[in-house]
Amino acid sequence: MTTRHTARAAFALLLGLGLAGIWQLQKRIDREQRAAMVEADNLTLRSPNLLKRMSLEYQPLVAAIYWTRAVQYYGEKHRLHQANLELLWPLLDVATTLDPHIVPAYRFGSIFLGEKSPGGAGMPDRAIELLNRGIQANPDQWRLYQDLGNLYYFDLKDYPKAAAAFEEGSKNPNALIWMKVMAAKIAGEGESPETSYFLWKQVYDTTADPAVKKNAEEHLILMRAELDMKAINQVADQYEKQTGHRAARVSELVEAGLLKAIPKDPDGFPYVLGEGGKAEFDVNSPLLEKTLMDKR
Amino acid sequence: MRSVWAVAANTFREAVRDRVLYNLVFFALLMMGAAILVGQISIGIEESVIISLGLTAISLIGIFIAVFIGVGLVSKEMDKRTLHALLAKPVERWQFLIGKFAGLAMTLTVNTAAMTAGLYLALWTVKHPLTSSDWSLLPAVYLILLKLALIVALAMLFSCFTSPFLAILFTVGIYIAGLFAGELRTVQAVDLSPAAMSAFRAVSYVLPNFENFNVMGVVAHGRSVPFALIWQSTTYAFLYGAIVLTGAAVIFSRRNLK
Numbered sequence: 001m002t003t004r005h006t007a008r009a010a011f012a013l014l015l016g017l018g019l020a021g022i023w024q025l026q027k028r029i030d031r032e033q034r035a036a037m038v039e040a041d042n043l044t045l046r047s048p049n050l051l052k053r054m055s056l057e058y059q060p061l062v063a064a065i066y067w068t069r070a071v072q073y074y075g076e077k078h079r080l081h082q083a084n085l086e087l088l089w090p091l092l093d094v095a096t097t098l099d100p101h102i103v104p105a106y107r108f109g110s111i112f113l114g115e116k117s118p119g120g121a122g123m124p125d126r127a128i129e130l131l132n133r134g135i136q137a138n139p140d141q142w143r144l145y146q147d148l149g150n151l152y153y154f155d156l157k158d159y160p161k162a163a164a165a166f167e168e169g170s171k172n173p174n175a176l177i178w179m180k181v182m183a184a185k186i187a188g189e190g191e192s193p194e195t196s197y198f199l200w201k202q203v204y205d206t207t208a209d210p211a212v213k214k215n216a217e218e219h220l221i222l223m224r225a226e227l228d229m230k231a232i233n234q235v236a237d238q239y240e241k242q243t244g245h246r247a248a249r250v251s252e253l254v255e256a257g258l259l260k261a262i263p264k265d266p267d268g269f270p271y272v273l274g275e276g277g278k279a280e281f282d283v284n285s286p287l288l289e290k291t292l293m294d295k296r
Numbered sequence: 297m298r299s300v301w302a303v304a305a306n307t308f309r310e311a312v313r314d315r316v317l318y319n320l321v322f323f324a325l326l327m328m329g330a331a332i333l334v335g336q337i338s339i340g341i342e343e344s345v346i347i348s349l350g351l352t353a354i355s356l357i358g359i360f361i362a363v364f365i366g367v368g369l370v371s372k373e374m375d376k377r378t379l380h381a382l383l384a385k386p387v388e389r390w391q392f393l394i395g396k397f398a399g400l401a402m403t404l405t406v407n408t409a410a411m412t413a414g415l416y417l418a419l420w421t422v423k424h425p426l427t428s429s430d431w432s433l434l435p436a437v438y439l440i441l442l443k444l445a446l447i448v449a450l451a452m453l454f455s456c457f458t459s460p461f462l463a464i465l466f467t468v469g470i471y472i473a474g475l476f477a478g479e480l481r482t483v484q485a486v487d488l489s490p491a492a493m494s495a496f497r498a499v500s501y502v503l504p505n506f507e508n509f510n511v512m513g514v515v516a517h518g519r520s521v522p523f524a525l526i527w528q529s530t531t532y533a534f535l536y537g538a539i540v541l542t543g544a545a546v547i548f549s550r551r552n553l554k
Contacts, residue, residue, distance in 0.1 A: 053476070056472065056475050057355070057475055057506065057507065057510040057512065058348075058352045058355070058356075058512070059512075059513060060344065060347075060348035060352075060512050060513045060516040061345075061348040061349055061352045061512075064338070064341050064344060064345045064348055064349075067338065067341060068334075068337055068338040068341075068345075071337070071338050071339050072337060099513055099516070101513065101516070101517040101519075102341065102344070102517075103340070103517070104339055104340025104341055105341075107340070108339050108340065208339060208340055209339045209340075
């Protein structure tokens with residue numbers, strides 16, 4: 001082997017080692033940066049009016065970039081299981097100020113803001129502010145009223161305002177008929193499992209975002225279970241009327257011929273009767289934890 | 297008229313020879329990348345991003361060409377001394393100027409038309425078939441083209457009496473100031489006297505209002521551009537452009553070319 005070959009081999013080796021070193025070093029730097037990010041998020045430009053002027057006539061594109069940043073920020077926080085979403089509002093504020101007609105930013109942004117932690121930022125007031133701004137700029141978008149109604153119904157439990165939002169949205173000639181039905185139902189009954197199930201189904205059927213869809217699906221599963229338990233309780237009430245005492249186990253309802261078999265929750269665990277003879281999840285069911293989390 | 301056409305055709309050929317249209321490759325790559333990427337990283341704005349990104353690219357690339365080539369149209373001919381040979385022929389100075397303007401306007405039209413076709417192709421990949429609301433993009437592109445023509449006229453005006461560097465600086469400065477012309481009219485300041493406010497208002501009308509040609513926010517969401525806005529902006533561009541080009545022709549005809 002000539003000296004030139006040896007030099008080339010040594011150079012190739014050094015190059016390889018150097019690149020491997022850079023690769024490893026970059027991984028460490030990424031880790032450090034990620035750790036630093038937990039401490040403090042950073043958004044250099046957060047003044048919507050300044051950004052409006054700086055983006056000259058290209059505001060729609062800059063708005064789209066800020067909305068994409070908001071989606072990425074939310075997704076990344078979700079992935080890392082970080083509850084701190086302090087930059088979500090400024091990002092949405094900038095995006096919707098730069099382009100008041102960016103409807104997805106209002107619709108999905110309000111879900112991200114309004115949902116309780118860890119699913120969202122737990123800022124329903126900001127979510128309402130965002131939706132009201134969206135409605136003002138896009139009065140023809142009746143779905144924004146649906147989102148406003150959902151927020152009042154699920155997050156703030158303010159049923160008169162929820163009913164008013166559905167009612168207002170139903171006045172749009174393009175709005176689907178159920179908006180009016182929901183307005184009347186919520187105004188009359190307040191919260192009910194049937195209404196909640198229907199509203200979550202609407203979110204599930206119409207959303208394009210996988211995270212929102214998954215969240216809606218989880219709520220639908222819990223709603224389904226809640227409806228199941230309501231039905232079991234009705235059967236238990238009937239059993240009590242017939243026998244004069246409350247059943248202690250679901251199997252007693254089956255033995256009495258009131259149920260064909262022991263019903264199972266959507267995760268496949270049998271329902272049980274708890275204290276007072278009311279239907280509950282089995283202690284091993286994952287849905288029990290989810291329900292507790294949801295209520296918290 | 298024949299002289300104007302001859303200069304215009306020559307300017308167009310020269311621009312093509314100078315590989316000005318190579319920017320289309322960059323535009324094509326940008327639109328393809330956006331069409332593939334945007335659906336993966338954002339929610340619900342695939343179409344509007346393709347539209348706003350496409351129109352922004354058409355506008356920015358066009359401005360780049362209008363300013364840099366527009367400034368060079370006259371100054372390059374003077375530096376190379378080819379202007380003397382041209383003016384020795386039966387071509388008036390104003391005809392030369394109008395011909396140069398028309399040549400670059402033709403180049404920008406071809407360039408913009410090709411980019412618009414690319415934009416529609418990218419839009420088609422994220423959403424097919426295209427719907428009637430997608431044709432509302434064409435007025436937006438047309439208004440961009442009017443804006444570019446006005447910028448070319450301004451670049452030529454400045455290049456008639458100053459150095460290319462300063463002409464670029466003035467043109468870009470006027471373009472940016474023109475985007476805020478509307479705001480100058482409504483500026484609210486406690487310290488300003490009524491005379492100063494009137495001066496601001498006067499300046500706001502003298503500056504070319506480039507916001508007149510901006511309907512990107514409207515068409516990005518499938519809304520249509522009112523017809524009144526199209527014809528009013530067209531008249532504005534023609535009137536303002538005619539004034540600027542007349543000014544340029546007057547200055548250029550008096551300029552000592554020795």
